[in-house]
Amino acid sequence: MQQHFTHRKLFTKAFAATTALAAGLIATSALAGETLDKIKARGVIKVGVGTTPGFFSPDSSGRWQGFFVDFGRAIAITVFNDAEKVEFTNSSPQQRLPALQSGEFDILLSGVTQTVSRAFKLGFHFGPVVFYDGQGLLVRKDLGVAKGEELDGATIGVQSGTTGELNIADFFRKTGKAFTPVTIEETGEFLKALDSGRVDALTQDATDLAAKRTQLSKPDDYVLLPERLSKEPLAPAIRAGDDQWLEIVNWTVYATIQAEEFGITKDNVDTFLKSEDPAIKRFLGVDPSLGEAIGLDPKFAYNIVKTVGNYGEIFERNVGKGTALNFERGYNQPWTSGGLLYSPPFR
Amino acid sequence: MSQIELASPVAPDWHRWRQGLFNGWGNGLVTLGTLATILWLALPLFRWAVIDAVWFGTSADCAEETAGACWAFVGAKLRFMLFAFFPPPLQWRPALVVAFILTLLAVSALPRFWSFRLVPVWLLALLGSWLIMAGTGAMEPVSTNHWGGLPITLTVSIAGLAFAFPIALLLALARQSDMGILRCLAIAFIEVLRGVPMIAILYVAMLIVPMALPSGATIDKLLRAQIGVTLFFSAYLAEVIRAGLQVVPVGQREAALSLGLSRIQLLRLVVLPQALRAVIPAIVNLAIGIVLNTSLLAVIGIYDLLNAAKTSATDPGWLGFYSEAYIFAAAVYFVICFTGSRYSLWLERKLNGANRR
Numbered sequence: 203m204q205q206h207f208t209h210r211k212l213f214t215k216a217f218a219a220t221t222a223l224a225a226g227l228i229a230t231s232a233l234a235g236e237t238l239d240k241i242k243a244r245g246v247i248k249v250g251v252g253t254t255p256g257f258f259s260p261d262s263s264g265r266w267q268g269f270f271v272d273f274g275r276a277i278a279i280t281v282f283n284d285a286e287k288v289e290f291t292n293s294s295p296q297q298r299l300p301a302l303q304s305g306e307f308d309i310l311l312s313g314v315t316q317t318v319s320r321a322f323k324l325g326f327h328f329g330p331v332v333f334y335d336g337q338g339l340l341v342r343k344d345l346g347v348a349k350g351e352e353l354d355g356a357t358i359g360v361q362s363g364t365t366g367e368l369n370i371a372d373f374f375r376k377t378g379k380a381f382t383p384v385t386i387e388e389t390g391e392f393l394k395a396l397d398s399g400r401v402d403a404l405t406q407d408a409t410d411l412a413a414k415r416t417q418l419s420k421p422d423d424y425v426l427l428p429e430r431l432s433k434e435p436l437a438p439a440i441r442a443g444d445d446q447w448l449e450i451v452n453w454t455v456y457a458t459i460q461a462e463e464f465g466i467t468k469d470n471v472d473t474f475l476k477s478e479d480p481a482i483k484r485f486l487g488v489d490p491s492l493g494e495a496i497g498l499d500p501k502f503a504y505n506i507v508k509t510v511g512n513y514g515e516i517f518e519r520n521v522g523k524g525t526a527l528n529f530e531r532g533y534n535q536p537w538t539s540g541g542l543l544y545s546p547p548f549r
Numbered sequence: 550m551s552q553i554e555l556a557s558p559v560a561p562d563w564h565r566w567r568q569g570l571f572n573g574w575g576n577g578l579v580t581l582g583t584l585a586t587i588l589w590l591a592l593p594l595f596r597w598a599v600i601d602a603v604w605f606g607t608s609a610d611c612a613e614e615t616a617g618a619c620w621a622f623v624g625a626k627l628r629f630m631l632f633a634f635f636p637p638p639l640q641w642r643p644a645l646v647v648a649f650i651l652t653l654l655a656v657s658a659l660p661r662f663w664s665f666r667l668v669p670v671w672l673l674a675l676l677g678s679w680l681i682m683a684g685t686g687a688m689e690p691v692s693t694n695h696w697g698g699l700p701i702t703l704t705v706s707i708a709g710l711a712f713a714f715p716i717a718l719l720l721a722l723a724r725q726s727d728m729g730i731l732r733c734l735a736i737a738f739i740e741v742l743r744g745v746p747m748i749a750i751l752y753v754a755m756l757i758v759p760m761a762l763p764s765g766a767t768i769d770k771l772l773r774a775q776i777g778v779t780l781f782f783s784a785y786l787a788e789v790i791r792a793g794l795q796v797v798p799v800g801q802r803e804a805a806l807s808l809g810l811s812r813i814q815l816l817r818l819v820v821l822p823q824a825l826r827a828v829i830p831a832i833v834n835l836a837i838g839i840v841l842n843t844s845l846l847a848v849i850g851i852y853d854l855l856n857a858a859k860t861s862a863t864d865p866g867w868l869g870f871y872s873e874a875y876i877f878a879a880a881v882y883f884v885i886c887f888t889g890s891r892y893s894l895w896l897e898r899k900l901n902g903a904n905r906r
Contacts (some may be wrong), residue, residue: 306757
């Protein structure tokens with residue numbers, strides 16, 4: 203905020219004054235009342251979500267389900283030891299960032315891409331990346347292609363007005379192969395192009411492609427390649443100004459990742475209570491010294507795993523192989539299995 | 550035009566049809582060609598919507614039969630599309646509110662019940678609806694964040710119209726007033742609100758208002774949206790009412806004043822009864838517009854009927870049945886709006902009949 207202001211000083215006085223007023227307004231609303239205090243007083247965490255199948259969508263009874271939703275429930279467990287003390291509200295992409303800023307939400311779990319400008323200009327903090335998204339390629343299986351590089355001379359559909367157009371051109375320039383882009387405006391046409399064989403592949407953010415694949419007439423004839431042409435790290439976003447709240451979000455996510463690394467699941471977590479491994483004892487709160495030191499319920503990680511499961515379980519249940527979305531783990535698996543998920547140690 | 554046709558003796562239907570459609574070779578060909586085109590377009594639609602459709606079952610049944618519509622989806626998602634996030638055990642509350650409001654609407658649509666007594670009745674009804682939805686006393690409270698679907702579409706429209714009415718009446722009178730400042734303010738208000746799209750007003754209500762409030766203070770999201778909708782339509786309604794006021798001849802006002810009626814009496818007894826009666830069809834028209842416009846609430850994350858229908862197709866268990874969801878929503882909107890427009894026609898005829906006498 204400060205940096206912002208000195209920069210703007212160069213402009214006319216009047217402009218600087220309005221900016222200062224605006225900055226002041228935003229700053230006060232961000233700092234006013236520690237978020238965590240507000241949440242505890244209210245007794246419920248307010249979470250902004252989007253609507254993408256598998257990531258956040260209401261089921262027939264109106265209960266929110268999905269990958270990000272489960273992380274919201276996990277955070278509620280850390281704070282209240284109750285997965286239900288969380289209220290999910292859908293928020294449109296245009297509205298969600300201002301709504302977080304104005305205090306309507308305590309946290310956005312709506313698949314916000316972490317970027318430098320959002321961190322600096324908007325005054326947001328991001329928790330750990332919970333899903334590594336990126337531009338993917340959805341190809342016909344009978345092409346026999348396993349990697350994007352093998353696409354030579356392919357016709358590829360891109361939706362106009364997205365960064366996808368530039369990314370795919372860059373990608374083919376790098377691989378030195380030829381391709382023919384087909385720019386398509388409308389979502390329905392986009393799908394039809396692949397269905398009718400007009401294009402060999404579609405490119406878009408992988409989370410969107412996975413949902414679209416299920417709407418093709420024969421979804422099993424198509425495969426989403428595991429590589430990503432762009433970086434779209436999706437992370438929880440909170441207002442700057444409450445470090446303790448940020449740490450709760452951080453360590454809730456880390457707990458799910460660490461549990462998977464330990465091999466602790468929803469079903470076997472109780473057997474680990476007898477483990478002699480000091481790291482696992484600290485993690486599950488059998489040895490309560492860690493929880494006492496950080497001011498959380500020593501059993502918060504145990505409660506999370508017991509209720510929503512570890513990261514891998516959350517992934518598989520909502521978007522993984524058994525679901526209509528059929529996502530490969532790809533980057534979204536622990537570093538020990540070749541992914542990017544890495545939890546700092548619980549000690 | 551329509552009145553004249555109806556007043557004159559009419560030929561039997563089939564005769565008029567033949568006269569209109571087959572009175573010569575050219576017209577006969579055009580009629581046949583048009584019929585063929587309609588059939589050509591409608592038959593595949595009929596196949597999709599009726600013959601190949603899956604009426605009952607699960608999403609697995611729909612996945613097998615991909616050529617037809619999946620009406621089983623509408624069955625499974627009916628509850629969500631109508632009531633969205635309202636807790637299922639308590640859904641009798643929104644259902645009751647919808648039934649209650651529709652009944653009251655039907656009653657107040659009949660001219661024989663028209664009187665100023667309807668105003669307190671509706672205010673009480675809206676207050677009652679709010680209390681039933683939100684929960685009062687021993688009832689379990691339900692946050693407005695969980696309200697959605699048809700009750701939202703209906704109550705936001707009706708409350709919008711109800712609260713816009715007094716504002717619009719004052720604006721319309723102010724716009725005709727002799728007091729310069731009052732007139733300018735009214736004109737400014739009306740023209741500014743009519744000059745911006747409703748989405749812009751909703752965004753202001755959603756994004757700017759919370760920033761302007763002292764920190765910590767929040768106004769309920771639905772309430773903010775309701776205020777936005779109300780102000781927006783008060784500007785349009787004010788213009789409709791102004792048109793009505795201009796219908797009343799100046800001579801009548803002068804006559805009333807010379808008889809010793811006060812200005813309030815003049816308005817209440819002479820001007821308004823005639824002015825409002827003249828614009829009732831226009832108000833019904835505007836009301837239909839409000840109902841359709843409430844679908845814009847989706848952009849600020851409120852689950853009106855359309856948004857709930859759209860969202861129901863994002864459930865991984867029932868993925869992608871957007872056509873069915875949209876057709877269902879369209880059917881509900883059509884029933885509401887078609888009823889409204891037929892009512893408006895009927896009313897126009899009835900009132901004009903009364904005028905002629």
